[in-house]
């Protein structure tokens with residue numbers, strides 16, 4: 001059985017972009033692949049966090065993994081900090097990453113370009129830790145949204161570099177980026193991606209948003225003057241974004257199908273259909289989220305997941321350290 005690994009960094013509440021671009025694929029693939037789905041809580045602290053908010057977000061993230069359909073009987077679900085080998089291999093990967101490579105990572109470059117002050121060293125070196133997250137488990141595929149593809153490509157380069165230097169240590173993984181929904185845009189500014197750090201809060205639909213609020217966000221999404229529901233991300237980014245959301249939430253319905261249904265109809269009617277699909281999905285997820293919180297399933301899932309993950313990760317770390325010559329007992 002081929003293996004897959006991915007993670008989400010709960011620096012805030014999970015949103016529709018995380019669900020459409022990543023989480024729904026973890027769920028889809030859990031039967032076909034040996035799945036490792038973790039919560040990247042070391043990555044969270046690369047930017048300042050309020051401790052109470054962070055621990056609430058962590059709990060919600062696990063609860064949402066389960067509520068969206070990840071099943072601890074079929075997938076290994078764990079917290080990054082419950083597997084210490086992540087931090088240790090992360091340091092080793094950092095020592096094998098060139099500063100030039102880290103300088104080219106767009107997320108860090110963007111923050112620098114915005115003139116953000118007091119950026120942490122952790123934020124700069126985080127792609128090396130992400131490489132460790134992946135390479136510890138030798139996955140074949142890493143399902144991610146578009147914005148993380150660059151990090152998986154760096155991971156491939158690092159794996160190849162270390163294999164060349166020390167002998168075969170790591171499988172070289174492939175990023176898996178879906179054709180539709182890999183970059184869901186902000187509803188209030190479709191030139192930016194939907195993100196947890198949306199300051200206006202109007203462009204981002206959180207999975208735990210009140211349904212009325214979510215509907216309002218969709219109904220006030222920025223569109224255009226073409227009065228034509230047509231898939232053209234360059235010229236009609238707002239409408240195309242809503243089409244991607246609708247398609248992703250209705251079993252990847254083809255764009256031509258959606259265009260046909262709404263031909264000659266106004267944007268109001270189209271937006272109502274998108275809002276209906278979004279609210280139906282949120283309602284389903286939120287009902288399961290409540291059940292998960294009441295059931296105590298979180299602790300059970302995390303301890304089972306961590307036990308399995310530690311088995312793989314410890315063995316890989318020992319192999320790497322020995323190959324580098326960092327161990328005395330072989």
Ligand code: TYM
Pocket residue numbers: 005006007008009010017018019020021022023040043129130133134142143144145146147148151181182183184185193194195
């Ligand atoms: P994070 O937490 O920013 O995002 C989690 C996943 O959601 C996807 N995503 C989106 N997809 C579509 N549209 C959007 N607007 C959108 N926003 C986010 C991301 O591409 C990602 O797949 N560094 C990672 C977490 C991580 C990780 C890993 C992932 C740490 N180690 C190892 C995979 C493998 C991150 O910050 O993702």
